[in-house]
Amino acid sequence: MPGALIVQSDKTVLLEVDHEDATSARRAIAPFAELERAPEHVHTYRVTPLGLWNARAAGFDAEQVVDALVTHSRFPVPHALLIDVADTMDRYGRLTLEVVDGRLVLRATDRPVLEEVRRHKAIAPLLGEALDDLTIVVHPSERGHLKQELLKVGWPAEDRAGHVDGESHPIALREEGWSLRPYQEHAVDGFWHGGSGVVVLPCGAGKTLVGAAAMARAQATTLILVTNTVAARQWRDELLRRTSLTEDEIGEYSGARKEVRPVTIATYQLLTTRRKGVYPHLELLDARDWGLVVYDEVHLLPAPVFRMTAQLQSRRRLGLTATLVREDGREDDVFSLIGPKRYDAPWKEIEAQGWIAPAECTEVRVALSEAERLAYATAEPKERYRLAACAPIKDAVVERLVARHPDEPVLVIGQYLDQLETLAARLDAPLLTGETTVRGRTRLYEQFRAGAITRLVVSKVANFSVDLPDASVAIQVSGAFGSRQEEAQRLGRVLRPKSDGRAATFYTVVTRDTVDTDFAAHRQRFLAEQGYAYRILDADDL
Template identity: 75%
Template sequence: GGSGVVVLPCGAGKTLVGAAAMAEAKATTLILVTNTVAGRQWKRELIARTSLTEEEIGEYSGERKEIRPVTIATYQVLTSRKKGTFTHLDLFGARDWGLVVYDEVHLLPAPIFRFTADLQARRRLGLTATLVREDGREGDVFSLIGPKRYDAPWKDIESQGWIAPAECTEVRVTLTDAERMSYATAEAEERYRMAATARTKLPVVKALVDRHPDDQVLVIGGYIDQLHQLGEYLDAPIVQGSTTNKERERLFDAFRSGEVRTLVISKVGNFSIDLPEAAVAIQVSGTFGSRQEEAQRLGRVLRPKADGRQAHFYTVVSRDTIDTEYAAHRQRFLAEQGYAYTIVDADDVLGPKLPTVD
């Protein structure tokens, strides 16, 4: 029973791969996930797609401590300490786990690396959409879990109809003279934030949202003030770090059902939270353009549309600023993944300007 890492684009059925491994292993399974929302998503999917019942799946999180034949535990609860000692590590020894599944293995916290190294598990399965770790420790993942078993290039999965072909468009906005001046005189570390959060982007984002009147649209930003600005400008609800799980689930459900059409989300949206499908994503600002985040973020949108419609990924960038440089990283990454990438001017999105009357 080999162990290994499976690299799949987001949305390409990681839970199904996990379920298949579980069926194969026919053994008690520990599934490690990034947060409770992701855990509940796993539970929902497993109940929907396998013969497992609600009673057979336990949640081991800050809120509940259930150990069942299939137990879903959060990385957080396992790394929490009391008086310097890790309190929940006995979970690993609680059963002779036949299979351990690591969801979003590239986010696996370092202490978990160390504990799981001596786990009793016979099989380990690491699932990830990307094997770029921010701390450069990809090698650890392989030494811990086993070799990379399967790496699905996005294009191949797409051509098999698993992921909607996405059209990526970078929209370049010209800053106003005042914004340019503030940018020019800003300290180096402030520059990205200023370029990324320029108010000039707002009408462009609105025009992009209006371009897709029949689609669910996610608007993604990296800065709290900007999220509020976007929420107000688009008259759309916001999901950010401080949003409670309950409220987040409520908004996601409203978005899924089409009751909410546009949702503004902060980068919290990246980490395996069961983001609802959207046909359109508009990124207004990120943080330093890490490839891992790009993969995550794009994968959230690239779900097959039932009617075969195209998915769209827009990124709105301030011209002649560091924002454009970050966009170049993104462009390179997307090009490597085989996506078409187009750069357009904001005016093309905003449409012809009406002539001014003296």
């Protein structure tokens, strides 16, 4: 039977979704191709240099990439594309950062490459004296900056310069009653072998345990950077439960506390607090001789953290995320400053192994009234999404959806506070927003986990690093425009396996014939790449 792929000379790859070989074809190209569009029947992927370099860093070679394309392609693969794939992947490793006689150097496999990059105006100031025709000294402080600039000109450097051990600190995993899952062990091995880099695992698949296991490998002081204080405390609780660390060894560096201990958990928000043009808390990075820096939800790194990470290239760095998608396009910075993708587990594979719950995704479409359509049509473009996302008809639809699941824990998630306040009142449910105190958030999460409350209305503060294992239904009413990673994170709130084995249910309520529909299609792209299909349902059919 003809293959499921059509590979085109512009580096787009079309996948026929209904083809019997679609799943294996998607799995074969996932390490190096990025999904661009995912309508019903044909998905469009693109082969990019960054995707190919990530695959190369993860151990794939050009022969494997070519074989994946040729094996699953319906028609002959354009020869020029195959040559370009090989040439692009060959660029990774032609330049390496190494330590020679105690000095950091940039070394090339051939002189023309080195001459090309050293003459680039952004790179020349970062380089020192030439030791020979293939080797140039680099100041250690420029290690991260140089990697960024080399990536921009299409010559990614493989960083073999190693890492300082940092201050040693004993950390062991407690494995009474549990053990690392096979994919978690593979993730840790991939990271440790590579030295630094990113591990991509689905929400609910235990990224925190990968971090704990990496810490046990490093046996060193560790700085953990997280999204918020609730996430910091969940990390602390998990480390206390899963490792030999005691409360006295784990410090919290947040708005509430300023503790620097052998293992310190800090929030991105505090680190990026700016006063009179400076970031006073970045000194935390020099407070100890860290042996490992862990970036939770690495796809969310703010610009100041990228800048400080450029100075941390001598430390081992582990990025954890469910999706490397960044709507600001800074995946290049993650690659160059944190490290390449070292491990990536497809969501559906983890689901098939029983480690995350299967999920049913449904897009429920509602319509504006004639008066609302007129208001929408005459509104300024920047106001249109809010008008569509907060359409009053959504409130009644959410009520009907909640009523369909009377005995299940339900999360209602949205972007706009006035919309969420209305829904909380109509559902007689607690509301959790950015203004809810850390103590208040913790109390609500505990009540939800204990079953004392079965409905919770949450803003975007619950997108990340929230452990609600019993939540089985999520209803999304509005989001951050077309954010793919937000959609993935919101589905992730309900993917932890259920004690009774039931599937998770994810609804997204969308206003038809508006930008709400366009943004919804964009948000769903990442999940479509992972094999999730959205059923479209008219609200009148509920």
